Amino acid sequence: xxxxxxxxxxxxxxxxxxxxxxxxxxxxxxxxxxxxxxxxxxxxxxxxxxxxxxxxxxxxxxxxxxxxxxxxxxxxxxxxxxxxxxxxxxxxxxxxxxxxxxxxxxxxxxxxxx
Amino acid sequence: xxxxxxxxxxxxxxxxxxxxxxxxxxxxxxxxxxxxxxxxxxxxxxxxxxxxxxxxxxxxxxxxxxxxxxxxxxxxxxxxxxxxxxxxxxxxxxxxxxxxxxxxxxxxxxxxx
Numbered sequence: 001x002x003x004x005x006x007x008x009x010x011x012x013x014x015x016x017x018x019x020x021x022x023x024x025x026x027x028x029x030x031x032x033x034x035x036x037x038x039x040x041x042x043x044x045x046x047x048x049x050x051x052x053x054x055x056x057x058x059x060x061x062x063x064x065x066x067x068x069x070x071x072x073x074x075x076x077x078x079x080x081x082x083x084x085x086x087x088x089x090x091x092x093x094x095x096x097x098x099x100x101x102x103x104x105x106x107x108x109x110x111x112x113x114x
Numbered sequence: 115x116x117x118x119x120x121x122x123x124x125x126x127x128x129x130x131x132x133x134x135x136x137x138x139x140x141x142x143x144x145x146x147x148x149x150x151x152x153x154x155x156x157x158x159x160x161x162x163x164x165x166x167x168x169x170x171x172x173x174x175x176x177x178x179x180x181x182x183x184x185x186x187x188x189x190x191x192x193x194x195x196x197x198x199x200x201x202x203x204x205x206x207x208x209x210x211x212x213x214x215x216x217x218x219x220x221x222x223x224x225x226x227x
Binding site for chain 1: 146148150157158165213214215220
């Protein structure tokens with residue numbers, strides 16, 4: 001069975017550019033969450049989507065946005081990239097949306113902003 | 115404000131011995147806890163979970179203990195193997211109304227052969 005898949009795996013962008021990261025959840029999972037992990041820190045929550053609706057947002061600026069599609073895949077968009085956006089972006093999927101649901105991570109997308 | 119803390123950045127253990135990784139939290143509303151293992155250049159891999167209605171959960175070599183009064187959980191790995199060398203993260207979530215997991219900063223475990 002396929003796990004959570006993310007693309008691209010690595011990318012380099014210039015300050016001010018825009019980036020789109022993609023995620024396909026585990027089959028049967030309806031919830032997708034996005035996390036940002038910078039070196040030396042644990043993952044930080046960005047968004048959760050369930051049944052195509054945003055159900056939670058972390059403490060990130062409006063430059064960050066996301067959406068979930070009818071097939072439950074998801075995109076994370078970041079506009080006006082800053083050097084500080086360089087990080088590992090992790091997508092996680094779960095069956096449901098609430099506490100008590102284990103989230104399973106993909107391999108991540110490594111973003112470098114230069 | 116770090117609601118989930120892993121105060122030991124690193125830990126070294128001999129192969130075959132027990133590894134104990136600790137995690138403390140401050141939010142009494144947290145009711146579900148997860149442990150993940152992360153190798154370099156990979157995403158976190160789920161290891162084991164525990165609900166606040168339990169104080170212990172076991173899965174093979176991995177056991178998680180939860181002490182709600184102390185707001186403390188620990189992951190025991192017995193026996194430790196060199197392949198267990200990785201960074202371990204604990205994560206916590208609260209009851210309905212919040213949809214996020216709060217992660218600790220991780221503990222790097224090195225199992226010495």
